Each structure stands twice: as structure tokens, then as C-alpha cells.
Amino acid sequence: MKIKKFIAGLVVILYAALIYFSPPRYIDKPKFLFLRIAKLPLTLTHAFFRNINYLVLSKDMIQDNKYLHDTVDVLTRQLSQYKEIEQENARLRALLNFKKASLPRLIAAGIIARDSSNFSDTIVISQGCKSKINSDTVVVAEAGLVGRVYESSSSMSRVMLITDPNSRVSAIVSRSRQIGVVYGTSSNLCELRYLPLATDILVGDEIVTSGFSDIYPKGILIGRVVKIVREPRGLSLLAVVAPAVNFTSLEEVLCIE
Template identity: 30%
Template sequence: MESFFSRYKNALVLLLVLVMQLLVLAVQAKRPSKDASDPEAVSLIRYVVVTVVATPERLLRNFGQSIEDVWFGYIDLIHVRRDNASLKNQIEQLRLEQASVVEDARQGQRLQRLLGFKEHYIYQSLPAQVIGTSGTDQSGIVYIDKGSNDGLKPDMPVMTADGIVGRLKDVFPSTSQLMLVSDPTSGVGVILESTRTRGVLKGGAFNQVQMINVSPDDRIKPGDKIVTSGGDQIFPRGMPVGTVDRVVPDPDRDPLLDVIVHPSANLAQLEEVLVITGMGDAVSSQEEKDLAESEAEGEAAQKRASDILSERLPSKIDPSAPADTNPDSNVDSTGNVVQPLHPPKPLAPDGFTPGSTPPATALTPGERTVPVKNGIEDLPKAPATAKIERAPTTTGATSATSEAATTHAAAKPAADAADAAKTSTAARSGTASSGVPLSKPAAKPASSQTSNPVAHSPGAASSGVASSSGKPASSAGSLKPDTKVHVIVDGPENRAPRPSSTFNPPASGSSTQPAPKPVTPARNGPVVVPDDGSRPPATMPKRPADSNSSPAPQGHGA
């Protein structure tokens, strides 16, 4: 037995060492994932080793730092005065810029509060120096010179001015282990800024950083920015991570992609990092104070600007001006617009007048109140007491039909309706006043009911009183006393005259006066329209040059 041990002593020692380490490895690997901390013995080993290795590194670093301080603080001071003046100017400019953007920041915060958006603000951070690494490229671990004595805890996010770096893993009293985002076991919730694609950032082979398990998306292009999504509950949302370097297929999961990321922070040359030690839903008191100061400066700057403007510009309100008597004025006493302008009330309401048609909810699609015979509406005869609000006064056919279109023939006499319908039909069937045959008469008879909104459209209204074959519709029956027929042949030319026009419409009270029949169809030439959009007055003089070539503009009262 003794000879066996002495003979295989070396192999037995090796076996013993390997088995012991395998057991230790198994104990560590068997730990549940929730309990991420190492066992005490392992932590002790790490602490001793890190202390032994990090202490000389820290001393070395401090020694180099002190030499650097002496050199740059006392010897290399050339151009310091000039640089100081330049920097002071820059500070002044930055103060002004800060004052201008602080109001936007305030507004953004208010809106976020309104939306219930919980933004984690970074209100406490601790700068730290990187003093060493793990020494192997298989592990993305670096060491910083701050530890639990400085208030650091595991899983605190670490970043630089360029972007995120990693998170704290093990924290020792005066040293901390920082796991970089390039470590294969790290994981950061990220999102692509352009496509809003979410993913997990992990370390890959050869210290490269990649976003794994990304769904195929052609929109992902090199150069797209990647920011933290906040989903890992470690990094605040929106921190810069890096840019897309290239997209490669995931070797393990075929349809999915891996996005190789170029980190914003230079992970290969880390010297100073910032450990985020405090985050919250609101800004810190110090930041509130800074914001208040900046806001006060901004307001002062705005006041100065407004004073200058008030000196240069005339006053908005002239105290000597007469009082505004316009009831539709939409400005208040200070001159600010308080309500939108309302259109003036129409003199003669038509189908386009707001409020003259019932709401769509009160209508039944396809409903007809008038029976249809042979495709023609069987309109009842109107009583003789029909009242015409406005009578056509033009001499041309178009004018006549235009007036008929704008006429609210409430209980119009049947004969008049028939005449108007004939005129309309004639006009629509090719005897247009312009002399150009209409290419397509209304082919579909429409309802002539005022309640039908379709009848308010020019085409539908025009065909409402006439069948597609040109037969007069109103002659087939009598109109109801309250029936209003809108016949609109040419909307823009048949607008109600403006008060400024010399056209005097017939009194609406002349109910018994029948609408005059249109006389000979006349050519209706181009109409000169003034700049204000109103129809030209009847007294507008003709232009001599155009008197022969084109007919004179015809007003409604001509």
C-alpha cells in the first residue's frame, strides 16, 4: 500500500488537486442565479488577491498621477492666462445657451409629468479611476479605485461621458470590480434608436460587443445609434451605448440576427469612469437649484430682449384710437387673438350655409319622401300661395337657372317649378349659356328633398327636378307647401350678391310674384372678379378692347 502511494504520489496529488477544485467549481456553479454573490470563502480569496494586486497598482497609479500633477500644475503653464480668458468667454456663452434651453427642459419635464412618464434622473455619481484589469481577454473585468467605503454597491451602472461602460460586480472596501459590457456574461437592455428594436447587449468573441437575438429587419443600417432601454433595471433609459457596426446572422438561431456594436465609450482605453450612485424619479435638489438659477437668468435675458423690442416697435394698442365696435372682433383688450374668426352671416342662406342642413345622424340612407314613377320623382303640386324668396333677374339662361338654383322655392307653384325645371334641364342638356354643350347630363335622378344632403350638391340638385331624360319632374305632381327645392346649376356664379353690389334682389315678400321665365339663352362670358372675391357690380364699365371679342361681364342685375 505504501509503495502504491509512493509510486503514484505525483499523480495522486494531481488528482486530489483537480478534484478539490472541481468541487469548489461545482459549489460555485450550482448557486442559484438570484443569489449572485460569491460564497464567503470565494469572496475572501478574491478580496485578498485583489488587495494584493490592486495595492501596488494603486500606488503606481498615484505615483504617476503626482508626477503628472507636478508637471502640469507647476511647470507646464504656458498660455494658461490666454486659455483662461478664452474659457471665461466660453462660460459666458454657455450661460446664455443654458438660459435659452432651460425653459425647453422645464417644459419637457412638465409634459413628462403630465403623461405619467417615470424618467430616472441621475442625480448622484462618483468619479473613479481605473487601476487594473483581470489580465485576460476572456474576461471583461477592470478594477476601479473606489469601493464600499465610498458608498459603492454591486450592480451600480458605470459610464463615461461617451456612453455606458458596464456595471459593478464585486465591491470591496477600497476597490471594485467593474464588469464591462464586452464581457460575455454581461447583459444590458438596449434599443435601436431608429427602428425601436429592442435587444440584449452582450460581449462576444474577441472583446466585441453585440446585440443578440434581433429579429430580421432591413431597416437596421450601420451607424444607427443604440441607447439603453431601461429594461434591465440597472441602466437608466436613453443612455448612449454605441452605433451599429454591421449585422450578421446568428449562428445558433437561424432567422435571428446579431448586431455587432461599436461602443460609444472606448472600452480599450478606460481611465476615468463615473459610477452612478443615485437615480430617482425627480431631479436632485442641487439640480433643482441649478435649474432655478438658470431659469432666473433666462427670464432676465428674455426681459432684456423684450425691453429692446418694445423700444424699437410701436405699441400694439393705440390709446388714442377709437373703440372697436366690431362685434365679431376676436381680439381682446391686449390685442391677443382669443377666438377664431367667424364667417359673416349670409344674407340669403343656401344649402352651403352652416346649420341649414340636418345632421347626418338624423338622416336615413336611401330614404325618399317623394314617390318615384318611372324613374321620375312624383312631386306633389304646390299650393298657389307659394313664396319665392328670390327671383331670377338675369336675362341669360344660365343666369335664370342660377337664380333658380339659389331660389328657395318654398311651396313654389307647380308651373313655376316646371318652368325652372325645364330651364334647368335645357341648360343641362346642352343649351348652356356659354355655348359649349355640356358633355354629360346628370344621369341619375336625385332626391329633391331639402332634407337630403345630396340635393345640396350642385349636380344632384340640378338633376333633382329633372329626370335623366330631361323630363320635367315637378310637373308630375304638386309640391308640398313647405318643400324647398334647391336647384344649383353653377355654384360659384350663383352666389348671393354681396351688400356692396348694386344688385338689388326682389323683395322676399313678393310671394305671389312668379319667377320670371328665362328669356333667350345668352352667352355668359368670363367674369371679371375683383380682388376681394365679390362679384363685379352691374355698373362696372366694360373694357373697350374686350367688347367685341367677348361679352361684357353680366351682373345679376343687368
């Protein structure tokens, strides 16, 4: 009995030593193996609960549908105006000999699983290295920024959401162009930090990526300011940001190659 306990203790100590000295990506390799095995049942279970959620929310969806139809009409009118402006822009660019900026390729991916714990906010998506999705690939949804790829295997990737406590995004207040850093808090909100006390920022202001990093391109909507407070030490302001993306109902994402 004592030998068994000794061996069990030894295994724990050896494992702790192993994870201390080896890079995390080697320790985490088996995770994708398990996920690959469980991919199909996970996808089916996800679809099952998603449909149940639809049934529960069907009343709200009728109202949403009406609202969306009205919005589509407004947006269609705006789109025709923008097309005019785009053509004008193209003509003016040609006159000035500007090179056309190449648009990035977007890869669609479905969500297979969500984080099982509360201490981190990650999702597993159905695309990986085969589709040229590697670490630090930026992931977006129609509404705005989702996060970045944290680790990837051949056919799956784990995405760190912007609400994860380890997430940091260089951001800018869209209206006043004030720069800050968006931190995840593992709740459904983020915090925009390092804003000078005299910053011109209001509740409702849009926060977008600043482009001052090697990872996130400029101008992707992160969210809107819902509250402004002083940081605990009182040296700067802190804005609480509600992400533009509703992570609870997120089903598909787009990866920027």
C-alpha cells in the same frame, strides 16, 4: 514520491469539489485581499504606463485638443439653447403638476487594474461597498455605458464590461425603437441580437439601453451599429455594435448609485 503525487492529486480533486459545491463569491473572497495589498503599486504602475501612453500619443493629442476646443464652442452655444428649453420645460411641468424626476447620485472611481486574461473583460475600480457600490451597480463614462459591478469589497469593485462574453444588456435602436439584446464578445465589439428580419436598422444607428431590466436605466448610450448581418440560422438579424466608450483609454468611471 508516490505519496506526494497522491496528496497533490487529492488536493486538486478536493478543490474542484469545493468550487463545484460552494457559491463563487466565497471562492473569490481572497482575490480582493490580494488586490488590497497591491492597490498602491498597481495604481502607481497604471499611472506610469498611462503617462508613457500620453507621450506616445502626444502628436495626436495636439490635433485632438484643437478639435475639442472647436467642439466646446459649438456645445456652449447649444447649451445656452438647452437652458432656455429646460426653463420652458420646468414652467410647463409646473403648470401640469408633474413631479420632478430625482437624478441619481454619481460616484467617481479610478481604474486600478484590467483583466489579465482574454476570456473575460473586467476592470477593478477604486470604490466599493463603503461608497454604496454593490453588485449590479451600473457603471458609465462620459461617452456611454461601461458595464455593471460584478463583485465588490469594502473599498474595491470588479466591473463586468459590456464587451465581456457573459454580459447581456437589454437595448433599443434609438431611431427606430426596435428592441434587442446586446451581447459581449470579448473583442472590442458587441452584438445586438434578436432583431426581426424586417427591422429598420442602419449602419451608424445609435443603440441605447431600453430600461426593460432591473439593472440598467433607460437611455444610456451603448454604441453605434457598424455592420448588419443575418444570424447563422437566418431567422433574425444581428448588428455588430462598436461601444461608445473606448475601453483601452478608460481611466475614470462613474457609478450610478
